[in-house]
Amino acid sequence: MKFKTALNPLEKNLLILHGTVFIWGFTGILGALISVSAFYLVWYRLLIASLSLLLYLVFAKVKFKVDWKTFLQLACTGALVGMHWLLFFQSIKISTVSVTLVCLSSITLFTAVFEPLVTNKKISRLEILAGLMIIFGIFLIFKFESQYTKGIILGLISAAAASIFSIINSQLVKQKPAPVIAFYELTGAFFWLSVYLFFMGGFKASLRLSSNDFAYLILLGTVCTSVAYVAGVAVMRQLSAFRVALVTNLEPVYGIIMAFIFFGDLKKMTPGFWIGAVLILSTIFLFPVAQQKLTNYRLKKQNT
Numbered sequence: 001m002k003f004k005t006a007l008n009p010l011e012k013n014l015l016i017l018h019g020t021v022f023i024w025g026f027t028g029i030l031g032a033l034i035s036v037s038a039f040y041l042v043w044y045r046l047l048i049a050s051l052s053l054l055l056y057l058v059f060a061k062v063k064f065k066v067d068w069k070t071f072l073q074l075a076c077t078g079a080l081v082g083m084h085w086l087l088f089f090q091s092i093k094i095s096t097v098s099v100t101l102v103c104l105s106s107i108t109l110f111t112a113v114f115e116p117l118v119t120n121k122k123i124s125r126l127e128i129l130a131g132l133m134i135i136f137g138i139f140l141i142f143k144f145e146s147q148y149t150k151g152i153i154l155g156l157i158s159a160a161a162a163s164i165f166s167i168i169n170s171q172l173v174k175q176k177p178a179p180v181i182a183f184y185e186l187t188g189a190f191f192w193l194s195v196y197l198f199f200m201g202g203f204k205a206s207l208r209l210s211s212n213d214f215a216y217l218i219l220l221g222t223v224c225t226s227v228a229y230v231a232g233v234a235v236m237r238q239l240s241a242f243r244v245a246l247v248t249n250l251e252p253v254y255g256i257i258m259a260f261i262f263f264g265d266l267k268k269m270t271p272g273f274w275i276g277a278v279l280i281l282s283t284i285f286l287f288p289v290a291q292q293k294l295t296n297y298r299l300k301k302q303n304t
Contacts, residue, residue: 013238017247020231023224025254030220034213038089041217043197044209046082046190048221049229053183056226064180074172074181078188080165086193087158095151103155105138105252106131110163111245118167126291127242133283134249140276163245169233170241178234186229246284253277 007015034041057064066074091100109131116123165185172181209217236244 009238013235014247016231017235017239017244018250020228020235021248021250022254023228024248025251025258027220027224029258030216030224034216034220035210036213038093039086041220042082042085042089043190043193044217045085045221045225046186046193048218049225050183050187050190052222052226053179053186053230057179057183060179062177062179064183066176066180066184070176071184073168074184075188075191077165077168077172078185078190079192080161080168081185082189082193084158084161084165085189087154087161091151091154091158094154100151100155100158103152104159104162105135105249106156106159107163107166108134108242108245108249110160111167111242114163115167115170115241118171124242126287126294130246130283130287134246134280137276137279137283138249138252140272140279163241166236166244167241170236170244173233173236178230181233182226182230186226243288246287249280250284253280 031041036044056062088100088104091103109128112124112127112131115121169181169185232244
């Protein structure tokens, strides 16, 4: 009996995506360890990520020169990336992590609605249903507190921005290498953030770092941002923006598990966590099965 050992392109990209989401889940641990404010954390994160990607492109001799039209497109997409991260951390600051993560889970729902507008395909009821189930799963994991109206609004806008730049990247990756896209987008995000800092006069405060903060930021900017961002874009050659958004919802699940491993916080491993995690996992892994069965049913119906 011969056993299958090699992964097909779809399985390989799904494995890479799960690894990427796992790394993103680790950013919460680093965020708890880094003492600088959320705004400067994002600024340093983008600076380190941009420089590390530039070094990679130069030493790997990757041609990363683009025309002005592409440059402006990537830079403007970078503005969405920066806005997503800023609003995400600001939402946490004025509300709670739980409220923000519940809002962030709406990326799946936003993508189910926005992606058809870009790709000219019909809006899928199955994708809408999956998005709603994901939101409910995240809702079960965290104690949702409805009094944080401003935090909820910022969290939802952050999710919408993430959905839009993911859809844009799913189209761009068919034309340009993922590291090139990541470099220009993250550099663009850093530029727009720096412009904001310049006019707000915040550069002096941003230069104060402890040795521990510096080490954690290097890890955050390289592995958790530049490497993970490139991988997250690259898998879109094989996976749709909705599929990527669907799997990305495992980030809080991985984050809570890692918080337990690193900090031993058993309080987060509640029955609600396990029920929500099972619902999210079931939706993620059963969605392609349901999608394939629905496609087969439609084809069978057309042929009869």
